[in-house]
Amino acid sequence: MMPISDRLIYNKRVFTRSARASDKDGIERKETVMAGQKNKVTIFDVAKASGVSSSAVSYALNNKPGVSEATRAKVLKVAKGLGWRPNGAAQALARANTSRIGVVLAQEARLLSAEPYMMELLAGLGAELEQHDYSMLLRFAIGRDNEVVILKDWIATGNVDALLLVNLEMDDPRVALLNEYPEMPALALCDPSLSGGLPVMRSLDMQAVTKAVSYLHDLGHERIGRVGGPESFGHSYIRDAAFSDAAAELGVRYRCLHADYTPKGGIEATKRLLSVNPRPTAIIYDNDVMAMAGMGIAREMGFDIPGDLSIMAWDDSFMCTAVFPHLTVMGRDIVGSGHRAAQLLLKLVDGEQVGVADEYPYELRERASTGPAPASVEQR
Amino acid sequence: MMPISDRLIYNKRVFTRSARASDKDGIERKETVMAGQKNKVTIFDVAKASGVSSSAVSYALNNKPGVSEATRAKVLKVAKGLGWRPNGAAQALARANTSRIGVVLAQEARLLSAEPYMMELLAGLGAELEQHDYSMLLRFAIGRDNEVVILKDWIATGNVDALLLVNLEMDDPRVALLNEYPEMPALALCDPSLSGGLPVMRSLDMQAVTKAVSYLHDLGHERIGRVGGPESFGHSYIRDAAFSDAAAELGVRYRCLHADYTPKGGIEATKRLLSVNPRPTAIIYDNDVMAMAGMGIAREMGFDIPGDLSIMAWDDSFMCTAVFPHLTVMGRDIVGSGHRAAQLLLKLVDGEQVGVADEYPYELRERASTGPAPASVEQR
DNA sequence: TTGTAAGCGTTATCAC
DNA sequence: GTGATAACGCTTACAA
Secondary structure, three states, X not given: OHHHHHHHHHHOHHHHHHHHHHOOOOHHHHHHHHHOOOOXXXXXXHHHHHOOOHHHHHHHHOOOOXXXXXXXXXXHHHHHHHOOOOOHHHHHHHHOOOOEEEEEEOOOHHHHHHOHHHHXXXXXXXXXXXXXXXXXXXXXXXXXXXXXHHHHHHHHHOOOOEEEEOOOEOOOHHHHHHHHOOOOOEXXXXXXXXXXXXXXXXXXXXXXXXXXXXXXXXXXXXXXXXXXXXXXXXXXXXXXXXXXXXXXXXXXXEEEEEOOOOHHHHHHHHHHHHHOOOOOOEEEEOOHHHHHHHHHHHHHOOOOOOOOOEEEEEXXXXXXXXXXXXXXXXXXXXXXXXXXXXXXXXXXXXXXXXXXXXXXXXXXXXXXXXXXXXOOOOOO | OHHHHHHHHHHOHHHHHHHHHHOOOOXXXXXXXXXXXXXXXXXXXXXXXXXXXXXXXXXXXXXXXXXXXXXXXXXXXXXXXXXXXXXXXXXXXXXXXXXXXXXXXXXXXXXHHHOHHHHHHHHHHHHHHHHOOOEEEEEEOOOHHHHHHHHHHHHHHOOXXXXXXXXXXXXXXXXXXXXXXXOOOEEEEOOHHHOOOOOEXXXXXXXXXXXXXXXXXXXXXXXXXXXXXXXOEHHHHHHHHHHHHHHHHHOOEEEEEEOOOOHHHHHHHHHHHHHOOOOOOEEEEOOHXXXXXXXXXXXXXXXXXXXXXXXXXXXXXXXXXXXXXXXXXXXXXXXXXXXXXXHHHHHHHOOOOOOEEEOOOOEEEOOOOOOOOOOOOOOO
């Protein structure tokens, strides 16, 4: 008899707990201290201090029914007094959710820093998640394969509640992966044609392209060049197609080269675009780094901007108004889109359907780098 | 008697588990599915499949002694076959560590995107953490107070194993907070004089300042201006003091204005610096955005760069070679410093001492925006 | 070497 | 409304 009842008692939290706190000493205590948290105020401490059970405390602290207002108030007060905060791991384990959204970045560091898009997006995303007590779990992948490995790991370990997929490529392996695990909510930032049915927030590139081309067309430009990002990137491809269409529609000649977002890439592509005869009178770049580099080299070659050549960039950043002439851009509220992405992700976590949502639309921000097409076009 | 023995059996994991898997149906199952993970392969499943106990499995999977090589091999194989991965929350709860490093960013989104420093640092940090199966938990704070709230929360909830503190200000409240909780490892990125004894990785600004000033001095510049970042930022202050000293040492006139890292700020400060008589013949900017804006406005004012005025920037980015003339900068391996920060943080997590470590040193990257001081100086 | 079960700090179910 | 306790999935002390 004794061993059984002993065990039963030992099984009770309160006893176990107080036993650990006072009886044992040495190794275990040391470990606990090493582990990190000093302030191990648990729900049991709160329960004891407020003279109720741990479940009552849990209900009270989570604003759930099941306790009287009187006890709720008391528990809340005691918890605050003790400085209690729920242990994240325990909560995650019990609730089977983590309050974390996962993002994997697979681009090279210097590229990431050169592109304002990602940082602004993350800032918006983070700020919105913040409002809902969610965090962002961030990983930097080394290559595409690694990216899939990380996602698989997150899915299997349950380390995040949902995933944000960025920079999708055509036939992206991540789409296949997420379709294998429909229970893991994921939002893809890409054109719906690339997402394989996954919930999507799409950027309104088509509209923007039409707007940009007709803006230049209205200025008299009849030959437009473009320096796009890497061809493997979904949005490069989408924009390219849209440009072809819009140009054809307006009877504008259009030529596109792809580069790697770097100054060097922008310079090379610009030189090549300007070496054909007749040359384009306007060039649109997929990012501001290439636009600036392109504008710079064009000036070095003797072109006046925008007298001889108009320059436009895609996506705005401080850089666009730090250079002279200031760059005309197709800009959009990227931070806002980050907020929206967060809202969509939280919806997905709640089991709601999302389907296809839109990013904030692009708007033309006309500045000094664009102007009427030159009357005549001579080469340099 | 019956109830007691019943309970005892129910307490056993294996029984509980199999009961849940087959007996019950409906609500509970549904909840489990809702929660997220489909592939709930647990350590018990692996144990059952390989015919050993759960502890043997745990030892095997964690490469710990306590199992024979034979069983270890078998367990590993079975686990792999079943696609088992440890549940993050459970592991965190049991081990009292999370395999996560926390970073709070408190800057405005547009500023973050304008400064390559942060993204490169995070990229390096993330890549190194990656090697050690650590993740980065990222939060975006809205204001300084919020930042402290988040840190407090992380400390109390045990959501991270260590903290990286960036952009420290003078008398930063975070330093006081972390000194209250010495059990939470934290690394500050700042000058040791600002860290209040916290482990530090410092940037070698002093050296760099000396190098920059003597470089310009060697070119014949005797009046140097500087456009620094916000005065509240620790590194602005540190650099300012260093500049004063280095300039005094070499008998160079030095004048510093502080701006907010934006193009507008850079333009205003540049105008003011150039409006005094005699004007400086070289200006050093704390970031590339302001440097570019400053260079641009100076050219608009009729100054030739570098003929009349030399321009230097602090920290390198793609932008510095995207603009013409390319910007001379004091650059450093920021990604590398991120890696180093991660290593230091992991040391701290392991209970090792760190003290004061160094970032990668700055190097002068001489490009086209600097040159000999002009013979005579007239105003525009 | 192996298995048993306590323990991590929550949540949620179930009697009372 | 309240308290007891099973459950979450893992690690690890201890018994066998």
